[in-house]
Amino acid sequence: MTSIRFSVILLGISLSGFQLQAQDGVLDLTTLANYASQPIPAYITRNNTPGNNAITNAGATLGRVLFYDKRLSRNSTVACASCHQQAKGFGDTATASTGVSGTTGRHSMRLINSRFSAEVKFFWDERATSLENQTTRPIKDHAEMGFSGTSGDPAFADLVTRLSAIPEYRVLFSMTFGTSTIDETLIQRALAQFVRSIQSFDSKYDVGRATTADNQPFANFTAQENAGKQLFLAAPGPGGGAGCAGCHRPPEFDIDPNSRNNGVITAFGGATDLTNTRSPTLRDLVGPGGQSNGSFMHDASLTSLDQVISHYNAIPGDNTNLDPRLRRPGGAVQNLNLNQGQRDSIVAFLRTLTGTAVYSDKKWSSPFNAIGELTLIILPPAAVSLQNNGNGTATIACTAAPNLPYQLEASTDLKTWNPVASVTSDANGTLTQAVTVAAQVFYRFTYTPPTS
Numbered sequence: 001m002t003s004i005r006f007s008v009i010l011l012g013i014s015l016s017g018f019q020l021q022a023q024d025g026v027l028d029l030t031t032l033a034n035y036a037s038q039p040i041p042a043y044i045t046r047n048n049t050p051g052n053n054a055i056t057n058a059g060a061t062l063g064r065v066l067f068y069d070k071r072l073s074r075n076s077t078v079a080c081a082s083c084h085q086q087a088k089g090f091g092d093t094a095t096a097s098t099g100v101s102g103t104t105g106r107h108s109m110r111l112i113n114s115r116f117s118a119e120v121k122f123f124w125d126e127r128a129t130s131l132e133n134q135t136t137r138p139i140k141d142h143a144e145m146g147f148s149g150t151s152g153d154p155a156f157a158d159l160v161t162r163l164s165a166i167p168e169y170r171v172l173f174s175m176t177f178g179t180s181t182i183d184e185t186l187i188q189r190a191l192a193q194f195v196r197s198i199q200s201f202d203s204k205y206d207v208g209r210a211t212t213a214d215n216q217p218f219a220n221f222t223a224q225e226n227a228g229k230q231l232f233l234a235a236p237g238p239g240g241g242a243g244c245a246g247c248h249r250p251p252e253f254d255i256d257p258n259s260r261n262n263g264v265i266t267a268f269g270g271a272t273d274l275t276n277t278r279s280p281t282l283r284d285l286v287g288p289g290g291q292s293n294g295s296f297m298h299d300a301s302l303t304s305l306d307q308v309i310s311h312y313n314a315i316p317g318d319n320t321n322l323d324p325r326l327r328r329p330g331g332a333v334q335n336l337n338l339n340q341g342q343r344d345s346i347v348a349f350l351r352t353l354t355g356t357a358v359y360s361d362k363k364w365s366s367p368f369n370a371i372g373e374l375t376l377i378i379l380p381p382a383a384v385s386l387q388n389n390g391n392g393t394a395t396i397a398c399t400a401a402p403n404l405p406y407q408l409e410a411s412t413d414l415k416t417w418n419p420v421a422s423v424t425s426d427a428n429g430t431l432t433q434a435v436t437v438a439a440q441v442f443y444r445f446t447y448t449p450p451t452s
């Protein structure tokens with residue numbers, strides 16, 4: 001069950017208010033978390049945000065609720081977050097993830113820094129043409145979330161009907177998009193805004209990169225980490241490196257959009273699959289404690305970073321879609337002949353690409369409490385200002401949820417309330433209204449959620 005809490009502001013001779021404690025399962029729309037203007041290092045330049053879907057604090061907040069809401073699956077047991085877990089870099093350590101009707105056809109992908117890639121197509125095989133397009137595919141997948149409209153499943157339209165009946169969503173969509181009429185495009189935009197907001201730039205690598213170019217040793221790195229960085233960057237060849245940067249391009253470590261497959265060609269079940277040409281960023285392969293967020297690759301076949309390096313050290317077999325960068329002149333598949341020390345240094349370098357905040361920051365965690373409840377705060381508990389304008393009027397101002405229509409009401413006895421004005425908050429949530437100064441008048445803002 002969910003509920004909306006309508007808090008009340010009273011003002012009279014003196015201002016009164018009360019402070020709510022920040023609680024699990026309470027989403028305060030009057031103080032939205034910062035998703036829209038997070039600091040991004042100057043050396044990060046790739047950004048796949050489309051012009052019509054910039055991140056807003058309201059939109060990413062709605063996306064967060066959708067991402068963690070199990071009601072987006074047929075039988076209300078699976079959310080996006082079931083397979084994209086914050087503690088695991090928004091991935092899953094299971095080889096295949098469990099959906100409403102069976103398991104996934106590929107290994108789950110980490111969703112960190114999805115925004116900062118030149119490749120705008122998503123999934124291991126890049127079948128989604130944009131992040132927006134991607135976000136409702138798991139919902140429509142029979143095995144994953146089960147609104148497929150086939151195999152006895154409800155259709156996506158049934159999900160729209162389900163969400164439209166939930167008052168909280170009518171409020172959140174109104175706040176974000178100015179309409180409580182929910183449709184697939186708006187669901188996609190909100191989910192994509194939340195996914196794009198998930199960023200990780202507080203790694204050991206970022207500390208070094210902030211002052212030093214990639215091809216110079218970082219002062220904060222060990223000799224082994226610097227050696228691994230050089231091997232990662234340098235092209236293969238006599239006395240050369242491992243050539244990783246040719247496809248996983250620093251400082252984003254996003255995949256080159258022209259990449260073909262890397263020689264990992266087995267699908268779950270053993271069939272050959274040559275189509276997997278995308279990788280998530282190589283940031284956050286391991287968590288802040290050094291624990292693996294893997295296994296790695298679309299088939300989760302490489303269970304450690306050492307196995308990953310072993311794979312590239314000697315590509316195990318040829319195929320017709322193998323990336324030419326993994327061949328040597330003459331056509332033979334790559335054999336780097338790296339010694340164990342070199343392999344260890346590349347692993348040590350990869351471990352420097354892990355951040356901290358993205359694993360714990362509440363703005364990316366579940367807004368629901370342990371039993372799946374969510375309460376929205378729509379009116380601020382206090383922090384109302386009353387500015388006497390000196391000409392018989394005063395201005396009431398406070399911060400509420402952005403872009404919502406509120407009603408200002410007045411009372412002399414705190415029992416009977418009369419409407420004074422309708423006031424719509426601005427994009428920052430600011431509500432202002434001029435009133436006539438009079439003794440012993442109390443004011444309150446009220447909010448009525450859309451009924452359809």
Ligand code: HEC
Nearest residue numbers: 079080083097098099104106107108109122123124138144
């Ligand atoms: C049952 C598990 C499961 C659920 C639920 C799920 N995903 Fe995924 N997700 C996966 C798997 C597996 C992949 C890789 C699939 C593939 O490439 O074929 C993936 C891939 C993705 C990608 C592509 C990342 C990239 O870098 O290309 C995004 C984005 C994503 N999921 C977002 C979501 C969102 C948003 C939801 C909820 C609407 C969701 N997922 C629900 C398992 C899941």
Ligand code: HEC
Nearest residue numbers: 242243244247262264276277278279296297298312323325
């Ligand atoms: C020719 C391009 C290319 C080169 C060079 C390359 N990779 Fe990859 N890498 C890929 C592709 C494509 C994938 C996704 C493969 C899949 O899952 O089928 C991938 C996947 C990975 C993954 C798994 C990511 C995950 O989320 O599971 C890691 C780790 C990785 N590469 C590390 C490296 C390292 C280290 C090097 C250098 C030794 C390297 N790669 C060189 C193209 C390349």
